[in-house]
Amino acid sequence: MSVDQEGAPGFLMAALLITSVFFKSVELKPFLLPFSLQKSYDLFDRAEFYWTKTRNMKSKHGRTGRRRKEKSENGSSAAAVSKSHEDAYKQLCKWLKERGFQDDLLRPVEFPDTGRGLATTRFIQPGELLISLPVKCLLTTDTVLQSHLGEYIKSWSPPISPLLALCVFLVTERHAEDRSLWKPYLALLPETYTCPVYWEDEVLAFLPEPVKQKAVEQKAEVQEFYASSLPFFKALQPLFHEDIDDILTYDALRWAWCSVNTRTVYMKHTQKDCFSSQKDIYALAPFLDLLNHSPRVQVDAAFNAKSQCYEIRSNVGCKRYDQVFICYGPHDNQRLLLEYGFVAANNPHRSVYVTKEILLLFVPCKDKQLAKKLSLLDEHGFIENLTFGADGPSWRLLTAAKLLCLGTEEFTYWKKVLLGAIVSESNESRALQLVRKVCFHLLAETADILKEISLFRRTNKTFVNHPSLVEALRLDEMKILQTSADTLKNLHPVSP
Ligand SMILES: C[S@@+](CC[C@H](N)C(=O)[O-])C[C@H]1O[C@@H](n2cnc3c(N)ncnc32)[C@H](O)[C@@H]1O
Structure with a gap:
């Protein structure tokens, strides 16, 4: 853990x-x-x-x-x-x-x-x-294979993924309306989702850095999922009177992708030859x-x-x-x-992430050992997942700060630092100072973004849900940072 x-x-x-x-x-x-x-x-x-x-x-x-x-x-x-x-x-x-x-x-x-x-x-x-x-x-891939889609999936090469099979089933069954055996279930699925794959780029821009990048990647992933599936969709044309391009649209596939992403339970199925090697572990459970x-x-x-x-x-x-x-x-x-697509109130796992770029804003760039320190942090997995949490700065963040703050003569103790040992009172003090600066920087940045979101909400009345979700996340992060700032006020360097 x-x-x-x-x-x-x-x-x-x-x-x-x-x-x-x-x-x-x-x-x-x-x-x-x-x-x-x-x-x-x-x-x-x-x-x-x-x-x-x-x-x-x-x-x-x-x-x-x-x-x-x-x-x-x-x-x-x-x-x-x-x-x-x-x-x-x-x-x-x-x-x-x-x-x-x-x-x-x-x-x-x-x-x-x-x-x-x-x-x-x-x-x-x-x-x-x-x-x-x-x-x-x-509703599993067995359901899909038993449907009219089964023979098309089995004869298609290269094999499609279990995820695509489920998504196509959801879209085509929803299209079938009263003719679908799954209609009572499909009728109660949300019509749209609040996940960032649905968000406008202007709203994505308000997300904190690490999650913003992931959201952009996720959007691209869904677009690629659609683009790469088009040849298979075309092959399904004989099943429909309507143009298949009007049924299996990007919007429809995105809806199905989010339905699977937010609603499936884990259920391992034996891998079938008619599917790609992607794990077949989904079940929709009405x-x-x-x-x-x-x-x-x-x-x-x-x-x-x-x-x-x-x-x-x-x-x-x-x-x-x-x-x-x-x-x-x-x-x-x-x-x-x-x-x-939601933020949980009082989530004990809530965190604010500190990126390498933010840390570097407060580390003296004239430190000759800086490059070596960064590569040690990277090698030992201390560059990712540096956080402020509900209780204050994480141990990993404090440890990374201690390593970055080692004096020239203390550098040989880097391993001890990563193992949690205290090297010197002055190192402890510099590290705390660094973490405080990072915390205040993030507090100021979050406050600015919150002002921008508020202005955006006032001037863009059409985007209702998505800005309020990113606002909820930012407000939660503000609380974490405020608690961290208080905690840091009371933390004092410890002597070895
Ligand atoms: C498996 S569904 C749960 C049922 C869903 N609320 C519905 O009406 O269909 C998962 C979705 O429910 C919503 N959700 C789940 N837990 C939530 C919570 N604690 N607060 C707000 N929304 C939540 C999110 O939209 C999430 O994507």
């Missing part, structure tokens, strides 16, 4: 993060496993989400009062609205029932803070099975994919080969009517925004 996400004094945080070691999903491309559900950790967060009834609570004190105050501070005092009476949800329930899934425990609800999610209808015991979705309800993320919950989730169901078990209980959450992974807010 990287020590990076823990602030220097954050040993409590280390305990909280222990679970992240077991996230097999981290080896994989993040978008494959939004739910990180190989062995996932879901949770129920009882503290944050309320039904209308909780708004009537009188006490302002104690835990309930505090929660209520936090909620109103977050502007989330509006009521949650049940969706289960709506026709589209009734259709979905009927469709699921025909496939062997019946559920009395969870209900779709529109929550003021998180949007649509699932709430319980009764108290849930810790360890209780929360959902058990039969394989018949899952109804189950209405579960929102909380970084503070824990669950076990996996496909149960015995029951032939995708199961999620809660490790903690959940009060009646509360929203049920799962955990998509121990992601910071930049990652949540990039992969899922």
Whole structure:
């Protein structure tokens, strides 16, 4: 586990993060496993989400009062609205029932803070099975191969990826409307997504540097995904009366890509010859994919080969009517925004990233050992993932600063520094000074960007959602930096 996400004094945080070691999903491309559900950790967060009834609570004190105050501070005092009476949800329930899934425990609800999610209808015991979705309800590459697309995929060379197969299936089934067997599910998928692949370039420009680059790359990746798939799309023309170019458009493929990226659960399938070597690990899980993320919950989730169901078990209980959450992974807010298009309030994994370029603004360029120091940092993996976190500067950031601040005569101790040893009080002091300067620089930069975003929002009324998302991220980063600045004020150099 990287020590990076823990602030220097954050040993409590280390305990909280222990679970992240077991996230097999981290080896994989993040978008494959939004739910990180190989062995996932879901949770129920009882503290944050309320039904209308909780708004009537009188006490302002104690835990309930505090929660209520936090909620109103977050502007989330509006009521949650049940969706289960709506026709589209009734259709979905009927469709699921025909496939062997019946559920009395969870209900779709529109929550003021998180949007649509699932709430319980009764108290849930810790360890209780929360959902058990039969394989018949899952949309996988097997589903695609059994459809009219199957023979086209099997005869196409070079083989397409499992991801493309799922995306084409989603687009063509959505196009089929009433003729699709999956209509009740497709009808409830979002029409659009808030992920940065949908963002205008002007809004992307407001993102902090590391995530901005990733978002630009992701946009390019989706464009390339579309361009390289065109010959295969053309081959599907015999299946449609309409021009295939009007069905499998860039917009449609981007929508499908985001549907897979933000909604699939991990399910390993045996590799099939008709697909490329890209891992086949996705399953779209109707109804189950209405579960929102909380970084503070824990669950076990996996496909149960015995029951032939995708199961999620809660490790903690959940009060009646509360929203049920799962955990998509121990992601910071930049990652949540990039992969899922939202920012989580009070995310314990939140971080502000410090790039090499920013560090270099405050390191004396006349230091003759600077090039060597940078290459040592690079070699030992200390150039990436330098962060300020919820508890202050990370150990990795402080360590990188200490190495950069070694005096000429101290340079031979660089290894000791990387192992966490204290070389001298003056080195400690210079490193703290460097980190303080970086923190104040980022604070000033973030404040400037926030002003720019605010101006942009006033003058560009057409871009509604995306600027407010980047603003939420920047505001969160501002809080982290302010806490870090306070922490740094109280940190004093330690003698060896
Ligand atoms: C698997 S879906 C969950 C259900 C989704 N809310 C819906 O209405 O279909 C994942 C998406 O839900 C939203 N989401 C999940 N957790 C959230 C949270 N804690 N706050 C806000 N949005 C969240 C994000 O848009 C994310 O891409």
